[in-house]
Amino acid sequence: xxxxxxxxxxxxxxxxxxxxxxxxxxxxxxxxxxxxxxxxxxxxxxxxxxxxxxxxxxxxxxxxxxxxxxxxxxxxxxxxxxxxxxxxxxxxxxxxxxxxxxxxxxxxxxxxxx
Amino acid sequence: xxxxxxxxxxxxxxxxxxxxxxxxxxxxxxxxxxxxxxxxxxxxxxxxxxxxxxxxxxxxxxxxxxxxxxxxxxxxxxxxxxxxxxxxxxxxxxxxxxxxxxxxxxxxxxxxxx
Numbered sequence: 001x002x003x004x005x006x007x008x009x010x011x012x013x014x015x016x017x018x019x020x021x022x023x024x025x026x027x028x029x030x031x032x033x034x035x036x037x038x039x040x041x042x043x044x045x046x047x048x049x050x051x052x053x054x055x056x057x058x059x060x061x062x063x064x065x066x067x068x069x070x071x072x073x074x075x076x077x078x079x080x081x082x083x084x085x086x087x088x089x090x091x092x093x094x095x096x097x098x099x100x101x102x103x104x105x106x107x108x109x110x111x112x113x114x
Numbered sequence: 115x116x117x118x119x120x121x122x123x124x125x126x127x128x129x130x131x132x133x134x135x136x137x138x139x140x141x142x143x144x145x146x147x148x149x150x151x152x153x154x155x156x157x158x159x160x161x162x163x164x165x166x167x168x169x170x171x172x173x174x175x176x177x178x179x180x181x182x183x184x185x186x187x188x189x190x191x192x193x194x195x196x197x198x199x200x201x202x203x204x205x206x207x208x209x210x211x212x213x214x215x216x217x218x219x220x221x222x223x224x225x226x227x228x
Binding site for chain 1: 144200202204218219221
């Protein structure tokens with residue numbers, strides 16, 4: 001089973017709202033990732049969690065706040081977003097120490113900021 | 115900074131034609147993944163190549179990793195409309211503080227017309 005699930009599938013929020021994106025995997029992977037993807041472009045890395053600890057933050061604005069409650073769950077808390085933050089947000093996971101660094105992606109959350 | 119140059123950026127062909135997508139870099143990668151992404155969905159891992167000179171086949175898709183592990187290609191034989199999508203190559207490097215950071219190519223948007 002190589003499934004990563006994400007909820008919600010679609011999200012529309014105003015610039016003053018607070019919302020959260022959720023990601024879950026049950027593959028025993030110990031590395032989890034958040035990406036942002038604009039249409040027809042490659043994913044851009046935002047955050048990496050390794051063994052539930054934040055290991056990489058790609059200088060993401062503080063209006064995006066990641067959280068890893070346990071090894072299977074990853075959240076992305078959103079607050080005071082801008083219209084340019086509208087994008088597909090992807091979660092991915094990989095087996096830490098696998099050597100091949102394969103990442104398995106979820107279906108994404110399509111976020112629209114109005 | 116590592117870069118992966120992917121070409122062509124767009125490819126529009128008729129059903130039954132063959133095609134090749136290239137990913138080239140001046141950097142060495144420990145592994146390279148190929149993904150296919152359909153609109154509104156997350157990237158799906160097609161293959162991982164690890165050894166220089168490696169060739170892997172997945173039905174009508176043939177993947178090669180260059181001897182020096184700096185480049186890769188994806189060849190599709192007798193393309194079908196179901197092959198339509200965004201193809202992404204992504205290179206990985208071993209360990210350390212860069213763990214989890216894939217270097218993505220710019221992507222190839224493939225359209226196969228019936």
